[in-house]
Amino acid sequence: MSAQRLDGKACAAAVEEELLERIKSLQSNGIEPHLAVIIVGDDPASHVYVNSKVRTCKRLGIRSTHLELPRDTSEEVLKQHILDMNSQEDLHGILIQSPLPSHVNEEALTDLIDPSKDVDGFHPSNLGRIVQGRLDGMIPCTPAGVMRMLKWADIDLSGKKAVVIGRSFNVGMTQALLLAAKGADATVTIVHSRTQNPRDECKDADLVVAAVGRPEMVQSDWIKPGAVVVDVGINRVDDATRERGWRLAGDVCADVSDVASWLSPVPGGVGPMTIAMLMENTVRSAELRMQ
Numbered sequence: 001m002s003a004q005r006l007d008g009k010a011c012a013a014a015v016e017e018e019l020l021e022r023i024k025s026l027q028s029n030g031i032e033p034h035l036a037v038i039i040v041g042d043d044p045a046s047h048v049y050v051n052s053k054v055r056t057c058k059r060l061g062i063r064s065t066h067l068e069l070p071r072d073t074s075e076e077v078l079k080q081h082i083l084d085m086n087s088q089e090d091l092h093g094i095l096i097q098s099p100l101p102s103h104v105n106e107e108a109l110t111d112l113i114d115p116s117k118d119v120d121g122f123h124p125s126n127l128g129r130i131v132q133g134r135l136d137g138m139i140p141c142t143p144a145g146v147m148r149m150l151k152w153a154d155i156d157l158s159g160k161k162a163v164v165i166g167r168s169f170n171v172g173m174t175q176a177l178l179l180a181a182k183g184a185d186a187t188v189t190i191v192h193s194r195t196q197n198p199r200d201e202c203k204d205a206d207l208v209v210a211a212v213g214r215p216e217m218v219q220s221d222w223i224k225p226g227a228v229v230v231d232v233g234i235n236r237v238d239d240a241t242r243e244r245g246w247r248l249a250g251d252v253c254a255d256v257s258d259v260a261s262w263l264s265p266v267p268g269g270v271g272p273m274t275i276a277m278l279m280e281n282t283v284r285s286a287e288l289r290m291q
């Protein structure tokens with residue numbers, strides 16, 4: 001058996017087609033969706049991610065503002081930028097690109113963002129709504145992208161056992177809540193660094209979502225034949241056979257495809273969906289201005 005491909009690029013393209021119609025409707029009402037990205041320092045990976053987001057905005061007709069600040073920018077200066085952006089009526093989304101320099105308290109900055117403009121979905125108000133089962137607000141982009149991809153592939157979750165590996169607030173914990181929410185109705189187990197026998201937990205699962213940040217941690221013998229596997233991880237690993245000396249690897253071994261029924265690739269799986277959901281959150285925020 002060879003797993004079917006949970007193709008994030010194809011699913012993201014479908015999401016973008018839907019967004020184009022919603023953006024046209026906004027524009028006909030005089031509203032131009034507008035996303036601002038704040039990046040601090042010169043982390044190369046961060047600039048790659050931001051440039052990808054800016055290109056997607058341009059493709060969809062979303063206005064983007066790209067604020068680059070030096071690494072030594074103080075937290076107070078960053079807070080003032082956020083307050084200024086909160087007050088801009090024509091700005092609908094604010095994103096702070098991670099990682100931030102060590103002297104900056106990222107949580108304090110996130111708490112300052114207007115929840116209706118928190119397109120990352122990290123504000124406590126937005127996370128709290130998910131706990132309440134209110135899924136009409138800003139949902140963190142990666143877990144939202146996973147849910148959309150599963151729906152796109154017509155994968156039934158109701159009553160199925162799902163295992164989420166990782167418990168970060170922005171991916172793992174949120175992912176577990178979304179999978180267990182009414183409408184998805186999976187029975188969810190969270191595997192983390194203190195879990196005994198994580199392999200055994202995964203072996204019984206109908207769905208495994210790996211979001212732990214450990215290259216190729218999930219082996220083929222962790223997976224029940226026919227299970228669905230979503231690989232959220234993206235890790236740079238040394239590879240002397242490559243001209244650049246490294247390759248990208250997920251949290252899941254490639255040979256899992258011999259066991260699973262569906263498997264998301266790395267790259268080309270969850271990554272494109274994360275950006276697509278960021279665009280959707282920006283459009284949703286703009287639509288709120290019409291109400």
